[in-house]
Amino acid sequence: MSTAIAPIQTVRGRGVVVPGDDIDTDRIIPARYLRCVTFDDLGQWLFWDVRHDEDGAPTGHPLDEARHAGASVLISGRNFGCGSSREHAPQSIRRAGFDAVVAESFGEIFFGNATTLGLVCLTLGGDDLAAVARSVGADPAQSLLIDVDAATVRLGERVYQGSIAASARRALSEGRYDPLAELLAADDAVRAVAERLPAVGRS
Amino acid sequence: MTPPRTLLDKVWDAHAVRELDNGQTQLFIGTHLIHEVTSPQAFGMLRDLGLAVRMPERTFATVDHIVPTDVREEPFADELADEMIKALHANCKQHGITYFDLHSGQQGIVHMVGPEQGITQPGATIACGDSHTSTHGAFGAVAFGIGTSQVRDVLATQTLAMTKPKLRRIEVNGTLGHGVYAKDVILHIIRTLGVNGGIGYAYEYAGEVVERMSMEERMTVCNMSIEGGARCGYVNPDETTFDYLQGRPYAPGADDWDEAVARWRSFASDPGCAYDDVVEIDAADIAPTVTWGINPGQAIAITEDVPHPDRVDPAGRAAIVEALQHMKLEGGAPIRGTRVDVAFLGSCTNARLSDFIEVARVIAGHRVAPGVHAIAVPGSTLVKEECERRGIDKVLLAAGFEWRAAGCSMCLAMNPDKLVGDQLCASSSNRNFKGRQGSPTGRTILMSPVMVAAAAVTGMVADAREVFGREQAVRA
Ligand code: SF4
Numbered sequence: 001m002s003t004a005i006a007p008i009q010t011v012r013g014r015g016v017v018v019p020g021d022d023i024d025t026d027r028i029i030p031a032r033y034l035r036c037v038t039f040d041d042l043g044q045w046l047f048w049d050v051r052h053d054e055d056g057a058p059t060g061h062p063l064d065e066a067r068h069a070g071a072s073v074l075i076s077g078r079n080f081g082c083g084s085s086r087e088h089a090p091q092s093i094r095r096a097g098f099d100a101v102v103a104e105s106f107g108e109i110f111f112g113n114a115t116t117l118g119l120v121c122l123t124l125g126g127d128d129l130a131a132v133a134r135s136v137g138a139d140p141a142q143s144l145l146i147d148v149d150a151a152t153v154r155l156g157e158r159v160y161q162g163s164i165a166a167s168a169r170r171a172l173s174e175g176r177y178d179p180l181a182e183l184l185a186a187d188d189a190v191r192a193v194a195e196r197l198p199a200v201g202r203s
Numbered sequence: 204m205t206p207p208r209t210l211l212d213k214v215w216d217a218h219a220v221r222e223l224d225n226g227q228t229q230l231f232i233g234t235h236l237i238h239e240v241t242s243p244q245a246f247g248m249l250r251d252l253g254l255a256v257r258m259p260e261r262t263f264a265t266v267d268h269i270v271p272t273d274v275r276e277e278p279f280a281d282e283l284a285d286e287m288i289k290a291l292h293a294n295c296k297q298h299g300i301t302y303f304d305l306h307s308g309q310q311g312i313v314h315m316v317g318p319e320q321g322i323t324q325p326g327a328t329i330a331c332g333d334s335h336t337s338t339h340g341a342f343g344a345v346a347f348g349i350g351t352s353q354v355r356d357v358l359a360t361q362t363l364a365m366t367k368p369k370l371r372r373i374e375v376n377g378t379l380g381h382g383v384y385a386k387d388v389i390l391h392i393i394r395t396l397g398v399n400g401g402i403g404y405a406y407e408y409a410g411e412v413v414e415r416m417s418m419e420e421r422m423t424v425c426n427m428s429i430e431g432g433a434r435c436g437y438v439n440p441d442e443t444t445f446d447y448l449q450g451r452p453y454a455p456g457a458d459d460w461d462e463a464v465a466r467w468r469s470f471a472s473d474p475g476c477a478y479d480d481v482v483e484i485d486a487a488d489i490a491p492t493v494t495w496g497i498n499p500g501q502a503i504a505i506t507e508d509v510p511h512p513d514r515v516d517p518a519g520r521a522a523i524v525e526a527l528q529h530m531k532l533e534g535g536a537p538i539r540g541t542r543v544d545v546a547f548l549g550s551c552t553n554a555r556l557s558d559f560i561e562v563a564r565v566i567a568g569h570r571v572a573p574g575v576h577a578i579a580v581p582g583s584t585l586v587k588e589e590c591e592r593r594g595i596d597k598v599l600l601a602a603g604f605e606w607r608a609a610g611c612s613m614c615l616a617m618n619p620d621k622l623v624g625d626q627l628c629a630s631s632s633n634r635n636f637k638g639r640q641g642s643p644t645g646r647t648i649l650m651s652p653v654m655v656a657a658a659a660v661t662g663m664v665a666d667a668r669e670v671f672g673r674e675q676a677v678r679a
Contacts, residue, residue, distance in 0.1 A: 021522055022398055022498050026636040030643070031615045035269065035283035037243040037290045039351075049643035054624075079399040082432065082498075083636060084615075085334040086241065087350035108402050108434050109334055113350030167225040167366055174225075179364035180252075180356055182223055189220045190257075190362055193231040197217065199260045200234060200322050200453045 007175035011100040011120050011146040013072030015136040016062050018047070023076055024083035025110065029092045042088055043095030063096075067140045074101045075133050078126075081110025090114040100146050102153060102162070104129050115168045118177050122146055122153065124162040132160060149173045207473035210326075210439055211370050211405055214345040214470060218328045223364055230365045233327035234344075235262040235357045237300070238313045239269055240617070241332030243290035245354035246298075256298040258361045263322055264295050265303040267312045268617045272580050272607035275305055284618070298358075311583025311609040314338040314551040318422065319585050321451025324463075325440035326470035330357055335551050335633065337428040341421035342448070343440030343470055345405070348429065368435065369403055369479040374410035377486035382668040384561075385420035386553055386631070386651035388412065390492040390502045392424075392484065393431040398500035401433030404479070407472065408438050412486045418447040419555040426552045427633050430499040439471040493664060494635045494649040495538050496526030501635075503538060505654070505666045511535035529637055530646050531625065538664050541648070543629045545622060546577040546659035547640075548604070548652055550614035550632035554582030558631070558652040559590050563598040565653055565671040571603030572662030578605040578620065580612040604659070616641025629658035 033045040051061040058064050063071075074093060080103035081089060090113045093101065100120040114121050124132065135155055136142070145154040151164045164172075171177040220229040242264070249256070256262065269284040279285040288305075295302035303309040303316055310316070314335050317323040325343035329336060332354040339346035349363065356363055373396075375388060393400075406428050413421065421438045428436025438444075445464050448454045455463040490504035503509065511534035512523045527534050532541065548554065548562060559581065571577045579599050581587040587609055590596050596606045613620040614632040621641025622628055628640055628647050635647035648664060657667035 020525065024498070024634075024636045026615070026634070026639050030638050031617045032641070034240050034617060035281070035287060037286055038247055039244055049638045054644065079402070079432070082398060083334065083429075083634065085332055085336075085348035085350055087244075087332075087352060090350075105399055105402060107399075108432070109348055109350060109429075113352065116350065116352045165366070167227045170225040176225065178352070179223065179227075180352075180359060183229060183356055183360040183362050183364060184254075186221055186229060186362075187360075190229075190231060190360060193218065193220050194258065194361065197231065197233055197327075199258070200324060200327075201260070 005175045005178055008118055008120060008172045008177070009148055011073065011148070012143055013099060014068070014070065014140060014142070015073040015075050015144050016068040016071035016140070017075045017133045017136055018062055019077060019133070021077040022079045022082055025081055025086050025089040026083055028081065028089040029086070034086060034088050039088065039091040039095070042092040043097070046092040046096040070097070071140070072097055072099045073144050073146070074098050075129070075136060076101065076103045078104040080106050081114070082107035085109045087113045090117055090119050094119050102129065102132065115171065115177050116179070118172065120146060120148060120164070120172060121168070122151060122162045122164055124153065124160055128160040128162070207476045209370055209407065209472040209476045209478070210343055210437060210470050211345060211407070214326055214328060215367055217326070220362055227364045227366050229362050230328060231362050232330045232357050233261065234322060234329045236313050236317055236329065236331035236336070237262060237264045237354065238333065239266045239287045239291040241351045242294065242354055243287060244351045245358060246290070246294040248352070248355045249358055254359045256300070256358045259299045261361060262300045262358065263303070263317070264291060264300050265310050265313050265316045266291055266305060268611045268615065270305065270610040271618050272610045272612050272620060275608055281619070308584055311585065312551045312554070312611055314426065315555065315583040315586065318342065318418070319451065319583060321448050321454030324448065324454070325444060325467035330363060334429045335426050337434065337436050338422050338426040338551055340425040340428065340435055340437030341418060342444055343437055343467065345435055345437065347435040368405040370407060371401070371404045371480040371482060372407045372409055372478045373482045373484065375408070375412040375484045375486055376410040377412065379412060379486045379489060382491055382653065383489050384651040384653065385416060385423040387489050387492045389424045389427040390494070390499065390649065391489045393427065393500050394492065394502040395484065396431055396482065398430065398498050399432045401428065401431040404433050406431070406433045406436035407478070408436060413438055414441070417557060418443060419557045422555070423552055427499065430633055440467050441471070491651065491654055491667060493538055493654065495530060495532060497529050497635055497637050499633065499635060499649060501526055502649070505539060508535055508537050509533065539666060541664040542627065543575060543658045543663055544626040545628040546571070546575055546655050547613045547628055547630040547632065548578070548655050549580030549582065549612050551582055552633040553631035553652045554580060554586065556586050556589050559586070559595050562652050562656045563595040565667065566602045566656045566660065567598050569602055569660040571659045575659055575662050577603055577659045578607060578613065580607040581609050584609045602660070613640050615639060629655045629664065631655045
């Protein structure tokens with residue numbers, strides 16, 4: 001298999017704020033849109049039930065505001081992506097054109113899924129996050145610059161210090177965020193462990 | 204002398220293949236479980252990469268999320284659902300994976316099937332593309348949910364790149380009061396530690412209350428670990444665990460039994476281990492607990508009032524206002540008396556035999572209130588059959604519940620069972636997120652099965668201890 005993955009050292013783009021804490025994966029993509037055998041078409045369902053009312057009419061969600069069109073950095077609150085393990089959630093964010101999510105904290109499974117897809121998840125302290133959100137809200141045209149290795153967000157003159165788990169930071173900036181090639185490389189060692197730990201079998 | 208080690212340490216070390224360049228561990232996955240929603244894309248990725256399933260004997264499949272619970276003949280009316288189940292059939296067949304299909308008699312919610320078949324065993328690492336894989340921790344396994352790219356990784360290599368979590372021991376001591384169940388214990392824990400309190404942690408549940416729990420109760424507790432932010436939660440294996448497993452189809456046979464038990468026992472945390480954190484909970488503080496909001500941490504005792512946004516710390520106000528708006532509840536008002544439209548008994552949290560036995564015991568002689576749609580969905584085909592053998596289905600039907608076939612059903616409404624409009628559902632499931640039960644404006648109140656029964660018969664959120672009488676609510 002091909003092992004070439006482009007390193008992700010920076011993300012540059014405009015932001016959009018989706019406010020709220022504990023935004024769960026059911027909110028990011030409702031369960032009825034999980035009925036699919038590939039992830040290809042998931043971008044369209046991102047935040048569907050929040051973006052539409054019961055009759056399917058747009059609710060004026062930030063993602064649909066003209067001033068945020070083309071934004072590639074999603075900014076939200078605490079515990080973003082909590083809930084289910086569905087990779088459909090980061091897949092739909094990625095396929096809707098986002099390269100990074102900035103939040104106060106992340107659901108753990110979401111964070112891992114997102115990182116594997118090269119979707120950068122940067123954690124920012126509450127006050128800094130609020131400042132970034134205010135600034136983006138006031139001037140959506142400005143560009144954010146995320147430095148993955150330094151775990152910083154630059155916005156105009158200001159640089160905000162955030163954090164990204166060390167393993168994810170290295171994996172992203174070295175282009176090894178999809179671990180499959182590395183996992184495949186140790187087959188002898190895997191076999192040795194498997195021999196020590198027999199599979200459960202019908203008795 | 205080796206220092207005392209926790210179950211997490213022992214299982215982790217036994218399954219560690221090597222350290223990866225980024226500092227994560229390449230962790231061997233002893234047992235892999237799959238279902239129709241998060242696996243077809245992974246098999247597709249394997250096909251694209253030209254990779255085979257590395258150890259098909261370690262993967263077990265069933266179908267649960269999308270299956271209709273009334274008419275189960277294929278093809279399903281829903282074409283997308285039918286495409287997914289066909290994909291699972293084909294992938295299992297092609298790769299030689301054991302598959303408990305709809306007609307096997309062993310089908311059910313994946314987190315019910317593993318334990319019932321004896322596939323879930325102590326000391327193992329268990330992964331599944333579903334966040335409630337934490338359920339299997341009840342057996343002293345290190346079990347966690349994974350994304351679909353990780354399902355691909357397990358299929359292709361039988362390993363995952365993982366970071367070892369920190370460990371928090373949660374001790375519940377004392378004696379639970381009348382009408383207080385395992386569900387109340389875990390709702391109380393999440394309420395206390397918060398929905399993100401467990402991020403980065405595994406939870407070790409311990410203490411007198413947990414030690415006395417049956418396996419089914421332990422599963423209820425471990426199931427909702429993820430609702431507290433902890434990807435994995437476990438209970439140290441003991442006699443209760445071994446008794447449960449003995450004689451199950453995939454458990455070790457008589458010849459290997461003693462050896463297996465000795466090995467399993469050796470994985471339990473040693474006395475005097477160090478933990479990253481220890482939390483003690485007094486069982487006397489736990490009441491029948493219900494959620495009032497839109498995440499499982501927004502929970503109160505049935506006797507309490509819904510929080511009032513003006514009477515809390517301003518930092519938490521917006522979240523409360525949002526939750527109250529969605530739930531159409533009034534801040535400061537009692538939760539008791541809230542009108543209920545639907546009563547749902549089901550899900551991998553509470554659709555086991557003991558849950559239905561308990562509900563049948565209290566509900567006999569009562570009737571579901573007019574206007575309430577009540578459905579009972581056993582978590583597995585085996586539970587369904589055992590309930591029917593014991594006549595529990597008759598009791599529930601006589602009370603006015605519908606009696607369905609096994610599946611996830613209205614827990615996440617990927618099948619035809621859904622809330623309509625802003626219906627309010629008293630639910631024995633694990634998530635009260637906005638839209639979770641199939642309608643964007645639908646409302647969910649999480650509670651124990653007996654509390655669901657009390658809501659069903661009164662048509663409102665009620666204290667089961669009052670509805671069924673104190674004596675009846677005493678656990679058998
Ligand atoms: S019952 Fe609910 S929580 Fe459990 S596996 Fe099914 S959908 Fe997930």
